Every structure is written in C-alpha cells, then in structure tokens.
Amino acid sequence: MIRITIDDIETQVEEGTTILNAARKIGGKIVPPAMCYYSSLPGSGGKCRACLVKVEQASARDPRPMPKLVASCCTPAQDGMVVRNITSPEVIEARKGVVELLLVNHPLDCPICDQAGECDLQNFAYEHGLEKTRSEFPRRTFDPIDIGPHIQLHMTRCILCYRCTLVADQLTNERVHGILWRGEVSEISTYIQKAIDNDFSGNMIDVCPVGALTDKHFRFRNRVWFLNPMDAHRACSKCSGKVVLWLRGKEIYRVTARKDAYGEVHDFICNACRWEHYDLNDWVVEGPRSFQPWSVINANKYNAQTKELPDQLYSKLDNRRWNEFEGVT
C-alpha cells in the first residue's frame, strides 16, 4: 500500500492505482471529473484532459513538483505523492480551458438532445463553464446517421473520448467502427457504411458521455427526468441481466445498464435485454434506483422541476416531444 494526499486528504491505495482512482476512494468533491476514462474499458483515458491535476510532490523519494499538470486518470500514484485538485487555482483554470475548448465545436442543443439530464459534458460545463462561448466561428457539423438498426450517431455532439471504440474492441468479436481522419475533423464512423450489429452494441450508448450515440428506440420518447429508474434483473444467457428499467407508470421506456456513482457501467448488458424485453413481466424489479450525483437532474440543477409538477400538467406532457413543451416550466 502507498500513501497519497489529495487536496490535503490522505488515503492509502494499492501500488499502481491512478491518482483518479485514489481520489475516488476518498470520494466527494475532490474527485476530478472524467469524460474519457472508463474503469471497465482498459485503454481508456488521457484524452479529454478534464481530469488534470497538479502534482505538488511527485513522491516521498522525489519531492519535486511535476512541471506540468497531469491527467489523473492515467498517472499512477506514488508513495508520498501530494496532489491538488480543487484546491489548486491552476487546475481550476485549466479545467475551465478544457470546457471552453470542448464547447468550441459543440452544438449545445441540450433542449433537443436525448442526453440532457444525464450528460457528462452538461455537468462539466455547468461546474466549470463560462456563461457564453467566445468563439464566433462556424461549428463543425455533421448530419446524424444511423449506425445499425438501434443506434443513431450525432457526430456533432461527439467529444471523441474513444470509449465507444473501446467497447467495440473489448466486448464484441468483430470491430466495425472506429475513428476516421484526424484532428478537428476526426469522426466516428462505421466501416464503409457498415451497420453496427452485434449482441453488445447497445453498450456504446451507455458509455458515451454525451448525446452522440443515442438509442433509436428511446429518442424523443421522453425526457429522462420524467422517468422512474428501477433496478431490475432477469435470467439471461448472454449477460448478467442486471439492468435499470426507466418506467413511466407500468410502461418501460428504455432499458440501460447500471451506472455507478461515476457514470460507469461494470456489468455490460446484451442487446436482447436492452431492446427485446419491454414487458414489465419479463423482469424481477428490485426497487427504485437511488439518486446519482452525476446527473444534472438529480442535482436539481436543471430548471425542470419534475417532482413538483402538478399531476394534470404531468399527464399533458405525456408522449410529447421536448420542443413542444419547451417553456412550460
């Protein structure tokens, strides 16, 4: 075990643990945000730079500070390391920079985006963003495309975290999509218009931190904050069968894998569980899913006060598209 101090809080972790995971062990506000790292996807991390931290002392043996900020998700903790996250103005400043740059080309069409309410970028921008963008140049745009029968890609919203390609690498036996071109014009693409169609493709939607990969069956059917998440399971021969059912009354609007406090799925689910069991009788419901701190809606930061909505208004909103009831709240 090694000792590491993050924002003046000391903890002990196994050798080889990253700074980010050490911070997660401490928990709370000092945990750096992560938009590309995903603990259950080896090879992820290092790309978004949201998790930058200041290393004030590299280790007990080498007490010098590290010259640059480091990505906490891929920098191993050392014995005696002293790290600053929210107590370092330099880190806060750099993080503001990362948000601003991530938004330079981002459409910010949250009102019509299925991810709104459970979007890492929305949360991140809310915490660290400027009031408005300083870029006046046209944004990079792409038309949405269907990649396979279940998933729609809104490349315009992609932050190129590479997570979905890692899902494809690690869960399925044949990879049919990846990243095309380079630099600012890079895009997620399938292999010559090939459909993504394998038993685990739906997990790409769950790992996507933004609304770039969306569930075609769920698109525009409802807003997440109008739904009741319930833990449920079924006996499945392909996967763990452990899911979250997103219910409205007795109707299942969507099925997702279970995310932990950091928005990560550890038990990936198969497409059959995700899309072929919309009947509540197929499931053993375990009970309501507890509040997740990572969601805008649960932190009550979004202006739709769903819980307080009067019943009649609630029913009027049923089955409508968001842009139809914009302004209601």
Added chain:
Amino acid sequence: MGKRLLLEHAHVESIDRLDVYRRHGGYAAVEKALKSMSPAEVVEEVKKSGLRGRGGAGFPTGLKWSFLDKKSGRPRYLVCNADESEPGTFKDRYLMEKLPHLLLEGIIVSSYALESHCAFIYVRGEFRWIIKILERAIEEACAAGWLGKNILGTGFDLDIIVHPGAGAYICGEETALLESLEGKRGLPRIKPPFPAVVGLYGMPTVVNNVETLAATPWIVLNGGDAYASIGIGKSTGTKLISACGNIRKPGVYEIELGLSLEEFLYSDEWCGGMEGAYGLKAVVPGGSSVPILPASLALKTASGQPRLLSYESLAEGGFESGSMLGSGGFIVYDEAQCIVRNTFNFARFYHHESCGQCSPCREGTGWLERILHKLEEGHGTLADIDLLWDVQKKIEGNTICPLGDAAAWPVASAIRHFRHEFEEHVHHPERCLFRRRQAAVPVNALAEPV
C-alpha cells in the same frame, strides 16, 4: 572552416555509394566497436560525449540508452526517426541524401551498443527518393557483410528495415511513430510507460533522430572525451542547422555548438547575411515549434550576452526572452515580412497536423488558426489578440504530446514580441506587409503608411 564531424565528406562525388564511402574511412567505427569494444563500452563513450538528441528535445543520448530494459531479455529495438516534417527543418533529409552509409554506420554501432538485432528507419513518406537511396545503401551494406548475420564474424546480427510514413507530422513524435510502425493510427501514446520499457510491439525500444545516430561513429572512433571537448558547456559536438528565409545562402550547415548567432547569420561561411535591402526582423532558431526571437533578442540575450547557437544560450531568458535550439531549423525574417501572416501560417500547419486525440489541441489549434486568419484578413479586433493569447494558454502544457505546446509557443511569442504588428492589423489592415508584397506595392519606407 568550422569542425565537420558529420558532413566532412558530404561533397565527395558518389559518397552515397559504399565503395567511395569506404575509401573515405567509412565503416571503421563498426569495425572498431564490434571487434574491440563491448556494448557497455560503446554506451559509456556516448555518455561521456555528452551527445544530446538532435530531434528537438535535446535529451542526453547516453542517458536515454541506459534506461533501455536489457535485464528482462526481451527483444530490443532501435528506431531511427527520419520523419523530419517540421517546417524549417531539412537537415536529416540532406544527411540521408548525401551520406546514407553514415546513418547506417551509426545505426549499426548504436544497435550494437543497445544489443538490438533489428532496427527500423521510419522515413517521412514524401521522401521517396531518399527511401530508394537508403534501400540501395542497405543492399550494398548487406552484400558487403556490414549488415545481416554474423557481421565481421563477430556473431553480431542486425537487420535494418526502412519503413515509409504516410504523410503525418505527428508520426515524428516518438510514440505516434511506434504506433504507425505497428500499422495503427499514428496517435501519440500516453506516457508512462516510456518506450525504453514498453516500445515497439511492447518491447524495450530506443527512438533516436537521424543526426543523433549519425554522430555516434565519430564518437566510437575518437572517443567520448574528444567529442565533449567540441562545443560549449553541455552543448557538446556539432549540430546541423538548416537555414532558410531571407538570407543570401540558405542551406544545411554543420556548426560547432556555441557559434554566435550573429556570426552564423552574417558570415559568408554560413548564411551570408540578409538577402536584399531589408534588415533583420526576427529569427525562429529551432524549427517552427520554438518561440520566435525579435532581432534584438536573436543577436543578444536579455542580459546583453551574445546569443550563441547552443541549447543553453538559445534558451536563456526562458519564454520571456529566449527560445530553443529545437531541431535546428533556422528561419530568418527580414523587415518586409509580416509576423501575423507567418504566425497564421504556422497555426494552420499545427491545426492540420493535430492528431485530434486530446481535446485542447484538437479544438484549440483550429480556433487559433481562425482567430489569426481573421486578424490577418483585417477583420480582427483588439479583443481578438487577447483571446488568441488566452486560447494558446489553454492548450499549452495541457495536452498528451508536445504538439500542443508547439502550436501554442509560436503564437505566444509572436504576441509577446510583436504585439504592435497585431494591433496594426486591427487598426490599419491595409498596411499588412504580406498583402503589400502580394499586391506588389513597394515596401520601402516601411514606417510610412501606403
């Protein structure tokens, strides 16, 4: 004439052929190293020589070699970085074109030192003719027994494989290069681990620049101490400088480190002074990635010392008033050059070459280019200059690989030293020197508005 350790025979007719190269003492270093030195002794000489990486970062070569994991017994690789794509840098190209066997000789003694039996030369894809030159040289060397199995009967085996890149600047970054060599997208790896531990195909690997490797035969023959006695302080030996811009004699020169920048620029032995009627405005001393120096700071440091071509002297003053030796791309601007235009030009390059893996560089380089374009076109505001400063700051130091810094530094230094030119583009865009030149408006009486 200054000392020439690398280019001494560069002008000999057909020196790119093995027999001619041999007649001028070629491959003596291979003979000496393999027959009379142990690998550790070669490493020791290179350490003593103080040789530093010539690819840009200036990391001590012997030290880098000593990090190579030899204990685990896994195969080790030496990779020669010949991807030279930095704007302003064209020294490796010259060296390979003229002296391919010097590079091979360097690779052989270095591989011997590292106990590696397979070396790669990763060549910039556009250097098609050089690929042919290298391949012919390798064939000749194989046929003559300098490469292949059991070289000189010493039991040492070595193959050299030439691998062309596909036209990406980022593949010059050593870990992107390794990815590319493995047949993957050329994306820089996240470090640690470093290549010395996990490199090509997961094996311990050393990546060295062409010029670095080409310096090793001289060190083997003459000893590390002799090399260290050349140059100045920790900048030992000689360096190839590719000089270009508004000078009378652009070209590749070998200088002894420590030569004064002023002498290099004005002496007839080197650049031959400014071309045409205009005086010196600025110098980018180490390739497009390093900060630009205005004339006053190029010739003298902020403390009034003459500026020397050495790692230390060029860096003196840090970012405030210094620059870097970098890869030795020496770009000279005369007073008729527009700094905003040139900064835009560099920003365009980095935007185009960003691999797009990490967000600050992917999104920021495009933003820099666009703001600079706006300013250069005469539509900018004073606030844009501050924004430009802010954006480069958000990139610098926050990226996976140094390309982000390389994109930020030219912008930062141009604003730091030439803010007035940016402001001029806001207030009087018609005075832009670049556009005056394009429109064939005489640029004389520079201080006067057109």
